[in-house]
Amino acid sequence: NAGVMQNPRHLVRRRGQEARLRCSPMKGHSHVYWYRQLPEEGLKFMVYLQKENIIDESGMPKERFSAEFPKEGPSILRIQQVVRGDSAAYFCASSFQENTEAFFGQGTRLTVV
Amino acid sequence: GDSVTQMEGPVTLSEEAFLTINCTYTATGYPSLFWYVQYPGEGLQLLLKATKADDKGSNKGFEATYRKETTSFHLEKGSVQVSDSAVYFCALSDSQGGKLIFGQGTELSVKP
Numbered sequence: 001n002a003g004v005m006q007n008p009r010h011l012v013r014r015r016g017q018e019a020r021l022r023c024s025p026m027k028g029h030s031h032v033y034w035y036r037q038l039p040e041e042g043l044k045f046m047v048y049l050q051k052e053n054i055i056d057e058s059g060m061p062k063e064r065f066s067a068e069f070p071k072e073g074p075s076i077l078r079i080q081q082v083v084r085g086d087s088a089a090y091f092c093a094s095s096f097q098e099n100t101e102a103f104f105g106q107g108t109r110l111t112v113v
Numbered sequence: 114g115d116s117v118t119q120m121e122g123p124v125t126l127s128e129e130a131f132l133t134i135n136c137t138y139t140a141t142g143y144p145s146l147f148w149y150v151q152y153p154g155e156g157l158q159l160l161l162k163a164t165k166a167d168d169k170g171s172n173k174g175f176e177a178t179y180r181k182e183t184t185s186f187h188l189e190k191g192s193v194q195v196s197d198s199a200v201y202f203c204a205l206s207d208s209q210g211g212k213l214i215f216g217q218g219t220e221l222s223v224k225p
Contacts, residue, residue, distance in 0.1 A: 004156070033212060042117075042202060042215035043157075056212065091156060102213070104149075104156035 002027070004094050004105035005074075012111045019079040019086070021108045025094030032075040033102060034067060037089040049075060082112045115140045119203045119216035126193055126223050134188040134219045136177075136203035144205040146170075146179050146186040147213065151200045160188075160201070193223045 005024040013019050025032050030051050035043040048056040049069040060067070064082075069075040079086055089109045093102040120135040138146065145164045149157040161170030166181035175190045186203060203216040 006156075035213075035215075040217075042217040043213075045212055045214065048212055093157075101159060104158070106154070106156040 004029075004092055004103050006090075006092050006105035006108050008108060009106065010109050010111070012113060013082050014113055015083060016081050019082050019110055019112075021077040021079075021090050021092075021110070022074045023077070023092030023094075023105060024074040025092075026103055029094035029096050029103075031095045031098055031102075032069050033093045033095075034075075034077050035091045035093070037091060037107070039088070043091060046077075079110075082110075084112050086110060087112045115144065115205060115207070115214050117203050117205055117214055117216035119201075119219050122200075122218070122220035124219060124221050126221070128195055128223055128225050129192045130223075132188070132190040132193045132197075132221070134201055134203075134221070136186045136188065136216060138184050138186065138203075138205050140184075140205055140207070142207055143181075144207050146177070147204045147206065148175070148177055148186070148188050149202040149204060149215075151202065151218070153199070157202065193221070195223045195225055197221060198223045 032049045034046040037043045045059040047060050047067045064080045066078045089107045091107045093104045095102040116139045118137050147162045148160040150160045151157050161172040163170040163179035169178045177186050177188045200218045200220045202218045204213040206213045
């Protein structure tokens, strides 16, 4: 049973471009969480999704960031018009149910140049 | 709001030394508490957890006790190994699931 898969592992974007980060949850998991880890900081919750629904987006920046988890396919975290401050590691986690253990992917390290 | 504070790193120890990484929390309710470990280049792995006061979580020689009176969840290990070198994160959740509030992480380096 493969774990949570994130791709790409490393992503370089120029300022103003779009970044798309993908997360395939563990088999059978329908709950996905996205976190951002800025340099020298802990992980900060961004958004919680179930299939086709955003449950909690209290940690998402109000502009340029969006997330989806379609019925088929991976969850996508999309950052439009990236700026240098978006450079961070983005981690995805998945769980079977809301109140069960979440398993983390290896993260995508975004660098904005 | 809820928050987690853990001791700053890096912590450098010799092999077989005793480890303590302090973690305190602020929460309005009765959260579950977790320790996660992140090895270089990898994602976070759950190390141990405790879901109510006085519970002790333990795994791979690590343990932590949920202390409600001191709002703490300190991580301890009696004898560390080089392979324990990693970043350790304390976290809380008002459920047992994936919406977690993390501390800033403590880097541990164990020298032979």
